[in-house]
Amino acid sequence: MKVRPQLLSLKAYAPGKSSDEVKREYGLEKIVKLASNENPYGTSQLVSDAISSIDNFAIYPDGAAATLRKEVAEYTGVKEDQLIFSSGLDEMIQIISRALLDENSNTVMASGTFPQYRHNAVVQNAEIREVPLKDGRHNLPAMAEKIDDNTQVVWICNPNNPTGTYVDDKELEQFLRAVPSNVLVVMDEAYYEYVTADDYPETIPLLKKYDNLMVLRTFSKAFGLAAFRIGYGIGAASFIQQLEVVRLPFNTSVLAQQAALAALKDLDFVEKSVSANALELQKYYEFCGRHNIEFYPSQGNFIFVSFPGKESMGVFQYLLERGFTVRPFPNGVRITVGTEEENRELFELIGKMVLVAH
Ligand SMILES: *Cc1c(COP(=O)(O)O)cnc(C)c1O
Numbered sequence: 001m002k003v004r005p006q007l008l009s010l011k012a013y014a015p016g017k018s019s020d021e022v023k024r025e026y027g028l029e030k031i032v033k034l035a036s037n038e039n040p041y042g043t044s045q046l047v048s049d050a051i052s053s054i055d056n057f058a059i060y061p062d063g064a065a066a067t068l069r070k071e072v073a074e075y076t077g078v079k080e081d082q083l084i085f086s087s088g089l090d091e092m093i094q095i096i097s098r099a100l101l102d103e104n105s106n107t108v109m110a111s112g113t114f115p116q117y118r119h120n121a122v123v124q125n126a127e128i129r130e131v132p133l134k135d136g137r138h139n140l141p142a143m144a145e146k147i148d149d150n151t152q153v154v155w156i157c158n159p160n161n162p163t164g165t166y167v168d169d170k171e172l173e174q175f176l177r178a179v180p181s182n183v184l185v186v187m188d189e190a191y192y193e194y195v196t197a198d199d200y201p202e203t204i205p206l207l208k209k210y211d212n213l214m215v216l217r218t219f220s221k222a223f224g225l226a227a228f229r230i231g232y233g234i235g236a237a238s239f240i241q242q243l244e245v246v247r248l249p250f251n252t253s254v255l256a257q258q259a260a261l262a263a264l265k266d267l268d269f270v271e272k273s274v275s276a277n278a279l280e281l282q283k284y285y286e287f288c289g290r291h292n293i294e295f296y297p298s299q300g301n302f303i304f305v306s307f308p309g310k311e312s313m314g315v316f317q318y319l320l321e322r323g324f325t326v327r328p329f330p331n332g333v334r335i336t337v338g339t340e341e342e343n344r345e346l347f348e349l350i351g352k353m354v355l356v357a358h
Contacts, residue, residue: 086247092233140175193223217233
């Protein structure tokens with residue numbers, strides 16, 4: 001067999017060791033998973049109730065997700081035909097890439113952002129134009145300069161994973177005015193619910209002005225439904241109808257749809273998760289300040305930290321052996337903000353590590 005040559009440069013997603021493997025290897029009793037930005041408070045109780053009352057598994061799901069569509073339209077304040085659902089945003093990125101990218105086109109993104117934009121562009125054999133982050137933030141003017149007649153999609157991760165930084169409302173509007181109307185601008189707002197900054201752009205009202213804007217949101221993060229795989233995109237109705245063609249007929253399961261519906265009935269759970277996250281982030285800032293650890297202030301439920309003079313793989317390994325999994329990058333580690341107790345234990349470990357280093 002011969003797969004298309006561009007696939008040979010890619011690796012399948014590596015999920016990392018399972019918690020059970022890590023426990024066995026290092027003789028640990030518990031593992032605190034702070035590597036994938038899942039909700040440390042779990043999921044609303046309404047979700048388990050809804051799931052356990054599903055009584056027929058022999059029937060296909062509603063491919064159009066009609067009930068969920070109605071509720072999400074209400075929740076976001078858009079029309080039902082402006083929505084498309086997917087098996088997490090990972091699939092949405094694939095849908096968009098399949099629909100718009102080929103070997104004759106290019107796509108613009110930051111380097112140092114969510115890796116799936118690049119991965120799917122390689123699969124499509126499109127040209128990738130990456131613009132380095134500036135102080136951990138998207139450099140929108142430089143990204144605008146990369147756009148030419150063959151540009152099909154620009155990806156903006158806002159807040160950005162892994163740095164937690166954000167593009168503000170003025171920067172975004174200026175950028176949108178500069179982008180030709182036939183170039184799709186994707187705003188990946190996976191962490192939308194967590195944002196606290198006043199000048200974070202509200203993109204849904206901008207959809208009225210910009211037909212080439214698409215907003216992505218997910219139930220995986222603040223809603224705590226990562227296990228179910230469900231997210232959605234919002235855009236111009238005519239464009240969304242075109243994207244529907246490349247979506248699998250039953251891409252969101254009955255369980256995922258029911259879970260999302262139940263989660264939307266408990267916004268109190270989301271609010272509590274979000275305010276606890278904001279409080280805990282403050283503790284991270286104070287802790288980092290006290291120990292001379294560099295960090296980016298974050299609008300998500302994670303924080304990117306770097307330890308001057310320390311290899312991030314060493315930090316990763318030190319924490320792993322002590323029961324905490326974080327995500328290493330060449331220039332630092334991304335840590336999901338955990339519960340109060342988890343963060344306290346982590347601070348203690350990092351504090352000791354930094355002391356030993358001096
Ligand atoms: C987690 C994440 C996603 C993917 O989330 P799904 O679980 O596939 O919905 C997409 N974009 C960013 C920036 C993320 O952090």
